Amino acid sequence: xxxxxxxxxxxxxxxxxxxxxxxxxxxxxxxxxxxxxxxxxxxxxxxxxxxxxxxxxxxxxxxxxxxxxxxxxxxxxxxxxxxxxxxxxxxxxxxxxxxxxxxxxxxxxxxxxxxxxxxxxxxxxxxxxxxxxxxxxxxxxxxxxxxxxxxxxxxxxxxxxxxxxxxxxxxxxxxxxxxxxxxxxxxxxxxxxxxxxxxxxxxxxxxxxxxxxxxxxxxxxxxxxxxxxxxxxxxxxxxxxxxxxxxxxxxxxxxxxxxxxxxxxxxxxxxxxxxxxxxxxxxxxxxxxxxxxxxxxxxxxxxxxxxxxxxxxxxxxxxxxxxxxxxxxxxxxxxxxxxxxxxxxxxxxxxxxxxxxxxxxxxxxxxxxxxxxxxxxxxxxxxxxxxxxxxxxxxxxxxxxxxxxxxxxxxxxxxxxxxxxxxxxxxxxxxxxxxxxxxxxxxxxxxxxxxxxxxxxxxxxxxxxxxxxxxxxxxxxxx
Amino acid sequence: xxxxxxxxxxxxxxxxxxxxxxxxxxxxxxxxxxxxxxxxxxxxxxxxxxxxxxxxxxxxxxxxxxxxxxxxxxxxxxxxxxxxxxxxxxxxxxxxxxxxxxxxxxxxxxxxxxxxxxxxxxxxxxxxxxxxxxxxxxxxxxxxxxxxxxxxxxxxxxxxxxxxxxxxxxxxxxxxxxxxxxxxxxxxxxxxxxxxxxxxxxxxxxxxxxxxxxxxxxxxxxxxxxxxxxxxxxxxxxxxxxxxxxxxxxxxxxxxxxxxxxxxxxxxxxxxxxxxxxxxxxxxxxxxxxxxxxxxxxxxxxxxxxxxxxxxxxxxxxxxxxxxxxxxxxxxxxxxxxxxxxxxxxxxxxxxxxxxxxxxxxxxxxxxxxxxxxxxxxxxxxxxxxxxxxxxxxxxxxxxxxxxxxxxxxxxxxxxxxxxx
Numbered sequence: 001x002x003x004x005x006x007x008x009x010x011x012x013x014x015x016x017x018x019x020x021x022x023x024x025x026x027x028x029x030x031x032x033x034x035x036x037x038x039x040x041x042x043x044x045x046x047x048x049x050x051x052x053x054x055x056x057x058x059x060x061x062x063x064x065x066x067x068x069x070x071x072x073x074x075x076x077x078x079x080x081x082x083x084x085x086x087x088x089x090x091x092x093x094x095x096x097x098x099x100x101x102x103x104x105x106x107x108x109x110x111x112x113x114x115x116x117x118x119x120x121x122x123x124x125x126x127x128x129x130x131x132x133x134x135x136x137x138x139x140x141x142x143x144x145x146x147x148x149x150x151x152x153x154x155x156x157x158x159x160x161x162x163x164x165x166x167x168x169x170x171x172x173x174x175x176x177x178x179x180x181x182x183x184x185x186x187x188x189x190x191x192x193x194x195x196x197x198x199x200x201x202x203x204x205x206x207x208x209x210x211x212x213x214x215x216x217x218x219x220x221x222x223x224x225x226x227x228x229x230x231x232x233x234x235x236x237x238x239x240x241x242x243x244x245x246x247x248x249x250x251x252x253x254x255x256x257x258x259x260x261x262x263x264x265x266x267x268x269x270x271x272x273x274x275x276x277x278x279x280x281x282x283x284x285x286x287x288x289x290x291x292x293x294x295x296x297x298x299x300x301x302x303x304x305x306x307x308x309x310x311x312x313x314x315x316x317x318x319x320x321x322x323x324x325x326x327x328x329x330x331x332x333x334x335x336x337x338x339x340x341x342x343x344x345x346x347x348x349x350x351x352x353x354x355x356x357x358x359x360x361x362x363x364x365x366x367x368x369x370x371x372x373x374x375x376x377x378x379x380x381x382x383x384x385x386x387x388x389x390x391x392x393x394x395x396x397x398x399x400x401x402x403x404x405x406x407x408x409x410x411x412x413x414x415x416x417x418x419x420x421x422x423x424x425x426x427x428x429x430x431x432x433x434x435x436x437x438x439x440x441x442x443x444x445x446x447x448x449x450x451x452x453x454x455x456x457x458x459x460x461x462x463x464x465x466x467x468x469x470x471x472x473x474x475x476x477x478x479x
Numbered sequence: 480x481x482x483x484x485x486x487x488x489x490x491x492x493x494x495x496x497x498x499x500x501x502x503x504x505x506x507x508x509x510x511x512x513x514x515x516x517x518x519x520x521x522x523x524x525x526x527x528x529x530x531x532x533x534x535x536x537x538x539x540x541x542x543x544x545x546x547x548x549x550x551x552x553x554x555x556x557x558x559x560x561x562x563x564x565x566x567x568x569x570x571x572x573x574x575x576x577x578x579x580x581x582x583x584x585x586x587x588x589x590x591x592x593x594x595x596x597x598x599x600x601x602x603x604x605x606x607x608x609x610x611x612x613x614x615x616x617x618x619x620x621x622x623x624x625x626x627x628x629x630x631x632x633x634x635x636x637x638x639x640x641x642x643x644x645x646x647x648x649x650x651x652x653x654x655x656x657x658x659x660x661x662x663x664x665x666x667x668x669x670x671x672x673x674x675x676x677x678x679x680x681x682x683x684x685x686x687x688x689x690x691x692x693x694x695x696x697x698x699x700x701x702x703x704x705x706x707x708x709x710x711x712x713x714x715x716x717x718x719x720x721x722x723x724x725x726x727x728x729x730x731x732x733x734x735x736x737x738x739x740x741x742x743x744x745x746x747x748x749x750x751x752x753x754x755x756x757x758x759x760x761x762x763x764x765x766x767x768x769x770x771x772x773x774x775x776x777x778x779x780x781x782x783x784x785x786x787x788x789x790x791x792x793x794x795x796x797x798x799x800x801x802x803x804x805x806x807x808x809x810x811x812x813x814x815x816x817x818x819x820x821x822x823x824x825x826x827x828x829x830x831x832x833x834x835x836x837x838x839x840x841x842x843x844x845x846x847x848x849x850x851x852x853x854x855x856x857x858x859x860x861x862x863x864x865x866x867x868x869x870x871x872x873x874x875x876x877x878x879x880x881x882x883x884x885x886x887x888x889x890x891x892x893x894x895x896x897x898x899x900x
Contacts, residue, residue: 002582003575047574106575119571126570126582127589278608278685286601287715287748288594295755 001103003122003210005048008090009036009055009110010082015321018443019411022429024059026110028325029377029394031332032342032360035319038113038335040073043106046118050076052100054093055110056084089226091219098220105216107228109207113328114316115335116206116309124169124307125210128299132236132306133210134171136162136203137316142323144330144390147408147426147441160205163197164308170290171306172197174237176230189241193300194291205229206316233306240304322426326409329375329392333358360395377412400435523645524831527559539642542635543579545572547642551837554860561645562834568592569643583612584636588643597745599783599819600689600717603649606640607681610657614677618670625673626664633658645833648784648792648821656684688818692880693718696814697725699878700779703812708733708776711804713765714794715745716781718814720752723779727758734758736775740765740796742839742863765796772807780869782815787893788824789871789886791815795864798828801873810875813886817879820893828867837861 013025020028026036036053043051060079063071071077080097082088088096094107106122116135125133161184163173172194173186184199191197207229215236225231289298299305315335317328333340333356340355341347345363354372359365362379369386376382377395386399390407393399397410400418407424410416414427417435426443427433433444525531526549539546550564570589577585587609590596596605610633617632619625637654640646646654660680664673700722704710710733712719723735735758739746746762753760763771778800784792791797791813801811825831840861841850853859871886881892 002577002585005576048576049578117571118575119568119573122575123568123570123589126586127593127595129586275608275611278604278611281685281690282596282601282605282608284601285598285604285717286596287598287717287745288596289748289751292747295751 003048003104003106004101005043005051005106005108006094006097006101007036007039007043007051007053007108007110008093008207009053009059010084010088010093011110011320012084013111013320016325018322018426018428019325019409023412024056024062025319026055026059027062028319029375030113030319030325030328031336031375032358032377033332033336034071035113036110037071037073038332039108039110040071040075040077041336042112042114042116042118043108044073044075048075050078052078052080052097054080054082054097057081058084089230090228091225091232094216094228095219095223098216101213101216104213105211107207107209107211109318111319112206112208112317113319113332113335114206114208114311115314116208116311116316118208120309121208122210124309128305128307130210130305130307131212131215132171132233134233134306134308135206135208135311135316136308137206137311137314139202139204140327142327144323144326145407145424146323146326147424147443159201160203161199161201162203162308163199164310165194165291166196166198167290168198168310169307170194171237171308172240173199174234176234179234187241189243193241193294193296195293200310203310204316204318207318209233236304237306240302240306322409326392330356330373394429521831523561523641524559526561539638542638544635544639544642545569547572551854552860553834554862556829557832557834557862557864560832560834563592563836564838565592565594565836566838569639580636580639581609581613581616583609584639588640591640591644598715598717599647599649600816602647603653603818604685604689606650607653607657607685611678611681614674614681617674624666625668625670626662626666629661630658633661648823649819652818652821653684657681688816692816692818693721695880696816696878697722699883700812700814701726701729701731703777703876703878703883704731704733706732709736709774710734711736711738711772711775711778711800711809712749713738713746713778713780713797713800714740714743715749716814718816719779719781720749722814723753723758724756727756734760736761736763736771738763738765738768738771738796738800742835742842743794745794765799768800768803769807772803772809775804775807775809778804778809778811780811780813782813782819783866784819784821784823785813785815785877785886785889786825786868787820787822787890788826789889790825791869791871791874791877791886792821792825792866793869795828795867798867798869798873801869805873811873812876812878813869813874814878817881817892817896820889820896822893825868826870828864832867833865835863835865837863839863 009026011025013020027034030038040051060081078100082093082096090107104125114137116137121133121135124130158177161173161175161177162171163186164170165172172190175184186197209228219225219232225235283298315331317324317331319325319328340357341353341359342361342363344361345359345365347353347359347363347365348367350367351365351369352371353359353365356373357371358375359371360376360378360380363376364381365371365376366382366384368384369382369388371388372390374388374391374393376388376393377397379395380393380397380399382388382399383401385402387404389405391405392409394410394412396413397416399405399416402419403416404421405416406422408422408426410427411429411431413430415432416422416427417433417437419436420433421438422433424441425439428444431444433439522531522535536546547563547569549562550567551562553560553562568589569592570585573580573585587596587605590605591602596602613633613636614629617629619628637646660677664676668676696718704726710723712723712735726733735753737746737750737753737760739762750760750762761771780791780793780797780800782791782793786792804811823831840863841848841853850861853861874886877884877886877889879892884892
């Protein structure tokens with residue numbers, strides 16, 4: 001077997017707590033399919049037959065019992081549960097399944113929605129005998145307004161600096177702004193080997209990694225590394241150019257020093273394979289070199305190599321913030337060929353459903369409704385004279401007559417009272433909006449017990465019912 | 480024969496009729512034998528024949544290997560050969576954890592098609608290395624014999640590699656050797672024993688035919704290098720580089736002129752390796768050949784294969800070098816190991832060749848690529864040939880591990896090799 005797929009679905013969705021406090025992130029509906037369906041579908045299309053899914057007990061229970069969560073994949077899913085409160089990073093999770101890993105791994109995150117050609121990433125991994133190969137994409141500006149935010153606020157996220165060589169494939173440098181003090185520091189040894197480096201900042205890391213088996217074994221010995229993206233990848237990228245990985249003399253000594261718990265030593269031994277002399281002979285006789293202009297051999301004699309494939313066009317989103325979630329809902333339907341209106345939905349003739357809307361199974365859409373650029377979830381009831389524009393309605397929601405919902409996200413099992421006019425809001429799970437309420441740019445979620453709005457009151461202005469007497473800058477009442 | 484018989488026998492008789500009948504039968508039988516003995520043309524040089532293409536597609540489908548489609552407009556003289564694009568690798572049609580083809584073979588195919596493993600010797604060594612992995616991971620299915628089943632397992636792999644890049648003559652000989660070794664395994668041999676035997680055979684083949692052969696050829700060739708020589712080499716030949724480095728270590732005083740040509744520009748790598756050792760080198764492009772030749776005392780060329788009629792098949796441009804060197808009366812020495820000797824006969828470079836990606840001919844200078852839309856121009860075709868054949872009249876000596884032989888003695892060596900086997 002060549003590659004084993006590992007899907008990381010144990011993350012908490014810490015950057016979109018408004019959506020994930022009730023539904024675990026892998027099961028959030030995007031285009032009426034659970035979020036975890038997208039990476040599974042990607043793996044299935046490419047030809048994988050088995051996937052190891054690392055997830056929490058809660059998700060596992062919901063997958064096996066909840067009929068609304070249908071995964072529809074033909075692959076064999078090997079679900080591995082980890083404790084929710086164990087606070088395990090992605091590398092910790094890999095260490096947890098080290099016994100199951102028999103070959104090189106392809107690690108995918110559950111929040112990745114993409115139509116990338118995976119063979120590009122894996123070809124780099126195979127052809128150059130790389131230790132790490134990853135996927136990145138040019139970031140697109142999010143154009144939709146996010147509910148609960150006043151206008152378009154630029155998120156103050158830390159930038160990632162990614163340095164690639166002239167071909168754009170070899171990864172030379174990776175650092176996050178948070179780790180750098182004043183400026184970007186690049187070692188002279190890197191500049192001597194790769195005098196031309198392109199540093200890019202506008203890239204989205206798809207969190208899709210091809211790792212050699214020796215890296216997983218290395219992780220088992222080094223328990224200090226807990227996150228793949230935050231610690232392992234920068235470590236491997238730095239290690240490409242460190243002196244001990246390049247000089248062959250060090251390897252002979254290290255064979256004798258097996259007992260020493262030096263992390264450098266272990267990774268070195270594990271990278272070398274059998275028939276090393278034949279590979280060396282091939283490289284010696286072959287007339288290929290990956291760079292020109294200096295006197296060194298191919299790859300500068302380095303044994304650890306990291307590659308990246310940067311996608312120019314195509315869809316690639318990581319659904320880990322609210323803005324990304326909304327953007328993904330707009331674009332996800334392009335990734336599968338199902339009809340926009342589910343056959344089991346009851347849609348009356350006198351309603352206007354736009355071409356880019358999706359209606360889920362068992363929905364009831366009554367007369368004189370207008371649904372434009374929206375997603376309606378499973379088993380949702382929409383009564384007469386409702387106008388839904390640019391919104392995401394999840395499962396089991398009831399929308400009474402005469403409502404006008406614009407630019408909002410209504411979570412599962414919410415009830416929107418008659419005549420409510422909701423603009424750019426996020427209504428939490430199982431919330432009730434009283435009839436004729438007019439929330440604007442707010443986030444409503446429990447445990448705000450008094451979050452039901454009285455008629456003709458805007459949550460912004462009257463907050464007397466709330467336990468907390470003030471709103472924070474996001475217009476959220478955080479009771 | 481019939482007419483001779485009729486003439487010889489003066490009058491009609493039963494002997495006459497019998498003789499006529501016998502001679503007629505013999506001509507018919509000779510005709511059949513002739514058809515049997517003539518070999519069919521290989522499939523990879525009949526791409527313009529739709530029946531052959533269909534047959535190939537059916538064979539690949541049976542072996543579950545995707546068919547790689549040809550790319551771009553082919554110049555009419557070479558339309559019978561395959562032309563693939565590097566941007567459309569065969570792996571995009573395969574499933575990613577490849578189950579049909581062994582992972583090391585997929586890796587090898589990728590490395591061939593991207594040019595990471597290039598050069599006749601490197602390709603053969605890489606092929607044998609991959610076969611070693613295949614043999615290690617092989618288990619005999621029940622009710623099957625290793626000697627027959629393993630050969631059948633290798634056939635789809637070889638088709639796959641052929642699709643990635645057409646096999647070289649050296650690779651073909653290596654595959655023939657392995658198949659013979661596998662079929663010669665006695666049936667009562669246990670699996671582990673058989674596998675270790677095969678692995679040692681492969682190691683021995685590489686050691687004898689490539690590594691030791693290189694040492695032997697260097698020994699002979701160094702006798703031909705004298706102090707004060709100016710040696711011309713073309714492109715990158717691992718063997719010739721080896722010879723020059725050894726000669727330099729044995730303190731011969733010479734300098735090297737490296738001739739290079741587009742689009743591969745392999746001479747740069749040869750130049751780097753020679754200069755790294757300390758040999759003084761000059762670098763020219765092939766268009767400057769007649770300018771530089773008056774300075775040259777010897778020409779050393781590598782070969783991709785030596786054909787049975789004495790022709791040398793090598794990188795495109797070699798025959799030009801040999802021709803111009805002959806006009807200037809400069810001796811041309813070809814260095815080639817015996818495992819690259821091939822039973823094919825060819826007198827021109829058209830019949831059997833390799834067409835590389837035509838987009839390699841495009842060059843971008845100052846951000847502008849002139850040939851960017853060459854496909855839209857109907858009267859323009861790009862041709863990127865890889866090999867050409869040099870007639871034996873231009874080659875003065877062939878240095879092999881069996882000794883220094885003239886070009887016309889190649890069939891003798893082949894005959895001796897076949898007798899050995």
